[in-house]
Amino acid sequence: MFLGAGAAKACGLPDVAELESRVRSTLGEADRAAFDRQMDGRNIEQVLSRLRRIAGLVTGEDKVDGLTADQAAALDTTVCQSIVRALDITDANLTPVGNLAAWIARADYRLPLEIFTVNYDLLLETALERFGVPYFDGFVGNLNACFRTELVESLPGADGAFVPSLFVRLWKLHGSVNWMRANGGHQVVRIGQPVPEGLPAAIYPSDAKYEESRRMPFIVLQDRLRRALHTPETLVIIAGYSFGDDHLNEMIFDAATRRERSEFVVFCYSDLPPELCERACRTPNVQLIGRAEAVLGGVRAGWKVPMDSTPDLWVGGEDGKLALPDFTHLASYLARSSGRGDYLREDSSINADSAVNGAQDV
Incomplete structure (x- = not known):
């Protein structure tokens, strides 16, 4: 199977589109702007992959899409934490x-x-x-x-x-x-x-x-x-x-x-x-x-x-x-x-x- x-949606949890919306709503202003740039033409899983590529390949203060390696890694962690909160099954x-x-x-x-x-x-x-x-x-x-x-x-x-x-x-x-x-x-x-x-x-x-x-x-x-x-x-x-x-x-x-x-x-x-x-x-x-x-x-x-x-x-x-x-x-x-x-x-x-x-x- x-x-x-x-x-999961049949049990009351968000589908992919709703999950993306919930994650975005929990982000601070700077993180939301960076998240929106990454979401352009991508889904949330593709965003996570891109953030990890940036974190792994960029060095020092160099930036890709306005993000340094540390900023990309931090945003990755923040997005994943938001996903964990959004998928709480307490009321499912x-x-x-x-x-x-x-x-x-x-x-x-x-x-x-x-x-x-x-x-x-x-x-x-x-x-x-x-x-x-x-x-x-x-x-x-x-x-x-x-x-x-x-x-x-x-x-x-x-x-x-x-x-x-x-x-x-x-x-x-x-x-x-x-x-x-x-x-x-x-x-x-x-x-x-x-x-x-x-x-x-x-x-x-x-x-x-x-x-x-x-x-x-x-x-x-x-x-x-x-x-x-x-x-x-x-x-x-x-x-x-x-x-x-x-x-x-x-x-x-x-x-x-x-x-x-x-x-x-x-x-x-x-x-x-x-x-x-x-x-x-x-x-x-x-x-x-x-x-x-x-x-x-x-x-x-x-x-x-x-x-x-x-x-x-x-x-x-x-x-x-x-x-x-x-x-x-x-x-x-x-x-x-x-x-x-x-x-x-x-x-x-x-x-x-x-x-x-x-x-x-x-």
């Missing part, structure tokens, strides 16, 4: 990720379930822990967990260390609000809470080729995604992702082209993007699922609501739209598919009792 910002609606966790808790497949996400928030970790679902995110430890490359790269049946299959794999491709840079920025550790004010959060991978150590563990996790996508006869579910990262997009479509017996199901909440439709029409094992139409087996057409439609799958009556592209409905559907009926409903919320019951079920 590959999750993007749409999954955990029902969608709770339903996802309920499905995961009962999933029993030959290979471990792997969840890849470009989100930084702690929604998934919170839901998995409340339902007692064991998971492995690449780090070992509690207070200052260290990244273990050999465990991330290990495969079932291979010699050496291997994390048991009952552990869900949770891979955060672009970092997390509880990843912190240590040892002068050359090591990433995971702590038990969002990174406190004044400390450098490890959000979004640096694309600086001149210092590979600053790109760990991101390059290992991207390689893990590539290998997972190329696993023969795999079902890949993609939800809440706007295909805004060209590098990840090419990995997905390259795997779809080479692994013809795998299935790639993409849920699109907005209208189907023309470029995605074109590629799906050329790649029959890529299924685009929109609310009003879909591309299935290379054929694009609109939906027709069936006479005996399953409850909660369609909204709006006879001329309605498919509900599954909304992550809230998709997660609820997956929870029901486990065959257990005690999934969370959209109008409920995770509470202490449901968390305990979920843990007991596991």
